[in-house]
Amino acid sequence: MITHRDDLQDRFDDEIAAMGVRIKDANQFKVRDDVFDDVTLLALYKLVHKKHLSVIGGAISTGKEANVFYAEHDGEPIALKIYRVRSANFTTMGVYMTGDRRFSGIGSSRKALIFAWAKKEFSNLKRADEAGIPVPKPLIWDRNILLIGFLGKDEQPYPQLRNATLEDPAATYETIIGYIKTLYTGAKLVHADLSEYNILYGDQVYMIDMGQSVTLDHPQALRFLVRDIQNINRFFRTKTEVMEEREIFTAVTGISNDYEP
Structure with a gap:
């Protein structure tokens, strides 16, 4: 039985092929019905029509709320991140959106929240990048799509920190703590989900997945910061000497050690 979505995707494939866009790993591109819904296919067509994409490849990663695909723009590797409109965790997203003044009054529909979440990650990445933190450009x-810089080599992404072989764990730990501070003081953000899963290790250390990151005036910002510090210390504690969590918190925020999250 041919569905509306099958017909739409077939027309999408034909039209972008006519525009000279190549699809790698076509089977991977079609398998997830909850990823490539009508909204997403129409947004992709718009990006192709504006010549932001010249190659769409296979999946790089599958997360709780989004899928990331390899792509290219005029021969340069980029990443195509698609937030799933149908199956992203609506409730979890709301925790990070509520209290963010940048996105007040976005409406209560699932689609509106997903679109705002994607815009939020774009805004957070831009702030982090401008502050000098290595993140996907x-x-x-x-809508629910981000085009960001590809972090990897030969079409393969850099490994997550948890899967990487660290040449100098102490130096890597120090670098990450420094990025937490720069994110706070320079970008005025708290990552809010920082762990060995949301850091890539390649030619340098990169922070990724910043949709949930919050500004410093968010009511839960300091609690999220404490959790980020705890996660990084937990990961590195068996690999190198780590700082006291309160010491890190004070160095990042300037708030005295009597703060209780």
Whole structure:
């Protein structure tokens, strides 16, 4: 039985092929019905029409709320991040959106929240990038889709920190603590989900997945910061000597050690 979505995707494939866009790993591109819904396919068509994409490849990663695909723009590797409109965790997202003044009054529908979440990650990446923190370069945002810089080599992404072989764990730990501070003081953000899963280790250390990151005036910002510090210390504690969590918190925020999260 041919569905509306099958017909839409077939027309999408034909039209972008006519525009000279190549699809790698076509089977991977079609398998997830909850990823490539009508909204997403139409947004992709818009990006292709504006010549932001020249190659769409296979999946790089599958997360709780989004899938990331390899892509290219005029021969340069980029990453295509698609937030799932149908199956992303609506409730979890709301915890990080509520209290963020940048996105007040976005409406209560699932689609509106997903679009705002994608825009939020784009904004957070831009702030982090401008502050000098290594993150995926924010390129384009449209509805539930982000085009960002590809972090990897030969079409393969850099490994997550948890899977990487660290040449100098102490130096890597110090670098990450420094990025937490720069994110706070320079970008005025708290990552809010920092762990060995949301850091890539390649030619340098990169922070990724910043949709949940919050500004410093968010009511839960300091609690999220404490959790980020605890996660990083937990990961590195068996690999190198770590700082006291309160000491890190004070160095990052300037708030005295009597703070209780």
